[in-house]
Amino acid sequence: MYIRLSREDGDKKESESISNQRNILQRYIKENKLNFIKEYVDDGVSGTTFDRPGFKEMIQDIEDQNINMVITKDLSRLGRDYIKTGFYIEDYFPKNNIRYVAITDGIDTYFDSTNNDITPFKAIMNDMYAKDISKKIRSVYKEKQKQGEYLCSTAAYGYKKHPSIKNKLVVDNKVKSVIEKIFDMYSNGHGSSEIVNYLNNNKYLSPLGYRKTGIVQDENKTGYNWNEVTLCNMLKNEVYIGNTVQNKNSVISYKVKKVINVEKKEQIRVDNTHEAIIDKDVFGKVQCILEKRGTNTKLKYDYLLRGLLYCYHCKRKLQIVFKKNSKRSSKAYLYITCSNSKARRCYPLNINYEKFEKYIIYIVKKICRKYADKEIFTSVYEKNKNKTLDIIERHKIKIEHIDKEIFEINNNLDKMYMDKLKGVLQEQDYIRVSRKV
């Protein structure tokens, strides 16, 4: 039995409830005198992904041949992504000799029926439903953000969630002074590493540490150290002047859950949604200093040759790192080294990056100059012109040939498919022959 419930089910939640699904499945098993092995449940996991713990457990049992049948209440319980759902029903289950039943959709792969034939269309409908719901949920979410409701699951360090009003922030007096100290130090010229040291030396727990333990300062603290990335993000966070900025990042779509950054103008900013801890002038001053100094959260520029250098010896990508060339000197230089050398599996190289880059540019310029000379260029061009034309012509003929082949293969497939539909060709023969093609 496979059971799934998620927020896409919205107001249908009652009829889709875990216990309701379970009842239907148990009744079906009893009525059909099936041998019940195991129940797999995914509570609160969307049907657009197949990365679900219960589902994975079931696949493992299929791989281990512990089960030979899968039952769900309906097709959408299995999944709402029609490509992947189709893969399981039409490819994976048959290959693993799994009989699949979706009770209320009347799908049963054990029998050949018209219900099974329209399965792909049902899968598409389920997919569209998920897309629609995802849109609706997102727009409700955005609307709330526009109203200045604070929708993050945890409040920023310095604040806590209002005890009775939903999605509202109140000042956390336990750590308010820490925030004030940080902004005070930074606006008075202390650098971020100095502030990080101050906080760690005075045994303040990092925001994460505070969130987990509820302790602000601990003489015997181990771990939960502050770092400059956290600090710089705090210094930039408008939450401390009473504004709520949300929608800072987003997922690509309801199917592709990769998180991307949202451009500043697309972010949702509402002023004065809660009590400020930091004065707007102080905050403004801090932003100016941050901009001048450049923050530690991002690299200011990329090296010209980053990612383009490979080790001659071990063929790995080379690293570009800052290194002091002696203990006494304070200035650090950029060096190219082989990352394999740390484990003593390759040579350390230690090539001065700046000199190397200059040399590469010199070589590239030399080559360019050679061909920029019109006479040399023309002679090289003339010499190779006919050769090039030949190659193009040969490729053209090849492409035409391949196109023709593809056309014929498709044609045959179409014919075979029609034969199968008409019943001229048996299912097994169809599969056998189409594999050959």
Ligand SMILES: [Zn+2]
């Ligand atoms: Zn190497």
